[in-house]
Structure formats: structure tokens, C-alpha cells
Amino acid sequence: MVQPANARAVRHEDAHVAVTRRLLQLNWILIAAILVVFLCALLLTDFRLRAGGYLIVAAVAGLYGSFGYYKMRSASNDPRIYTTLCVVPQIVLVAMLVASLGYIAASANLPMQDANLLAFDRLLGLDFRAYLDFVNDRPVLIGVLARAYNSIWAQLFGLLLLLSLVGQGRRAAELVLAVTIGLIVTTGISTLVPATGVYGALGLLPAEYSQIEPTVYYNTLKELPLVRDGTTRLLDVYELGSVLTFPSFHALSAALYIWACWPIRWLRGVGLIWNTVMLAATPIGGGHYFADVLAGLAVAAVSIYAVNRIAARLAPAGHSRPKLLLQLSPAAT
Secondary structure, eight states, rough: OOOOHHHHHHHHHHHHHHHHHHHHHHHHHHHHHHHHHHHHHHSSSOEEEEHHHHHHHHHHHHHHHHHHHHHHHHHOOOOHHHHHHHHHHHHHHHHHHHHHHHHHHTTTTOOOOHHHHHHHHHHTTOOOHHHHHHHHHHHHHHHHHHHTTHHHHHHHHHHHHHHHHHOOHHHHHHHHHHHHHHHHHHHHHHHSSOOOHHHHHOOOGGGGTTTOOOOOHHHHHHHHHHHHTOOOEEEEEEGGGOOOOOOOOOHHHHHHHHHTTTSSSHHHHHHHHHHHHHHHHHHHHHTTHHHHHHEEEHHHHHHHHHHHHHHHHHHTOOOOHHHHHHHHHHHOO
């Protein structure tokens, strides 16, 4: 018997909500696991916490998350409300914990790989100096690239809120999971392949790129040596900087944001163009090798693949591919 189209739509909506709830629960489990790893790392190393900041962030995020869980379990469990209340504290906690773990991982002080990354760029025929000169001579282009590059966190929080509020809660939960997987993989790789950045590798002086101020690169140049030589051992959540270069988190984020925008038809073009610009700004703004950018895109692809597989496994039986079912439903009727 062929079911009416509206009955199939209700079943699809129910399946969508079920997957969203399971993804949100999985994200909380993963955050708890990261917290355990972080606490173990603190016990096994000489790093210390400025506890006040961590407790404040954890308390606020926990309050929002608890209210979101309450709304999820209540009779008036509007997915738009509880998804919004869950994904925002989840990404805050993920960013805080993984960034802190990045400091501890960087203290492994493995041999720097700047020379090898630069050699890889040259093997591909990619010339950072030529690209830098091209951008430095065009102030208007610098302004556009800077705005896109600096939008990384505003985009993340904006997308999570928008996706939740327009009924794309599943994609919002998937985005949190994808960013979490990407950050974990990036931190692990960066521990094995530490680097400072291309400006220093090429011996470039600020006068040679006078129109550009690569603040993120300067932060890495300041923070990473202090972590590696043992000077920095006090972690302050309000002062966590960038100590990771390879792969590029900006490149990873640009790809994930394009993917996250895709379910919203009117946002696809904007997301694609803006994040392509952010991708183009990444070598300049972060002092990244082109190898960093390619690696970031590769990690994004792995994260998206992993999230799609996980979401399919979490879907109720018969709903692992809801889009395909919707495409076939007109013909079935």
C-alpha cells in the first residue's frame, strides 16, 4: 500500500528529529570524553590551570546545556529551541578543551617541520612570496580578505543559530560534531608536524608586506616557542592563542561552513563565495603554507565523511537516506 505524501513527510520529520537528538547526545558524550583526556593530560604534565576562567565558562555552558536537555525532555520539546540551547554551549566547550589540549600537545617539542612544508609548497610550484606581493599591492583586496578571514568564529556561531532556528537542527548538530572531529585530528597532526609559519621560513620582514598585519601568525610566533621551551605552563581560557599551523583550522572551517550552508538554498551561494574568500585569505592571514591549506581541506573531507556515516548509523531503520526517499516519493505515488 502506498502511503500518502503527508504521512511520509511526517515520518521523515520524526526521523530528522530523532537523528538530531541522538547527535546532540553523542556530542555531549564526546565532550565528556575530551574532558577526561584533558584532566588526565593535566595530571601527567606540569601544566596548570587558572581555574576561575574555566569554571565560569563551564558553568555558563553547563547551564545552557542543562536547560536545552530539559527542553528536549519536556512536553513542549520544540527542536528549534533545544537544539539552539545545546549546540552553542557544545561548541564553546569543544573549543575551550581542544585549544587547551593543543597547548599540552605542542609541548611535546618534536622537531619543527617548516623546511619540509616549504619544500612541499615548492614541489607543487606554489610561490607564497609572489602571492603575498600580489595581495600587498592591492589594499581593497586586503580589506576583503581580512574581513573574511576574521569572520571564522562569527560564522560558526551564526550558522549554528541559523540552522537551529530554521529547522535544520540535524545539520547544526552535525556541524558541531564535524568541527570537533576536525579539531581533534588537526591537533593530533600538528603535534607530529609542528611549524611556525611561512613568513619566518622565508625570512620575510614586516617592511616587505607593509600593508598586511598577519595577527594570527604573530600570535603563533609568540606563543609556540614559549610552550615548546617550557615557559608557558599556566593555561588561561581567556588568553588561549594559536599554536597550531599544520593543518590550517581556517581551511578546515571554510570547507565545513560551505557544507553546513548547503541545506539552506538561499544561503548556498553566499556561503560558497564568502568561504572561498576566507580560504584565499588563509595563507596570508595565518602565515600558512599552501600545504597547511590542502591538509585542512583534507581533514574537512574526512570529518564530513565521518559525520555522514555516523548520522546514517544513528537514523531509525529505513531512514538512513532521507533525501533519497524524498526524491523517490513523487514517483512512488
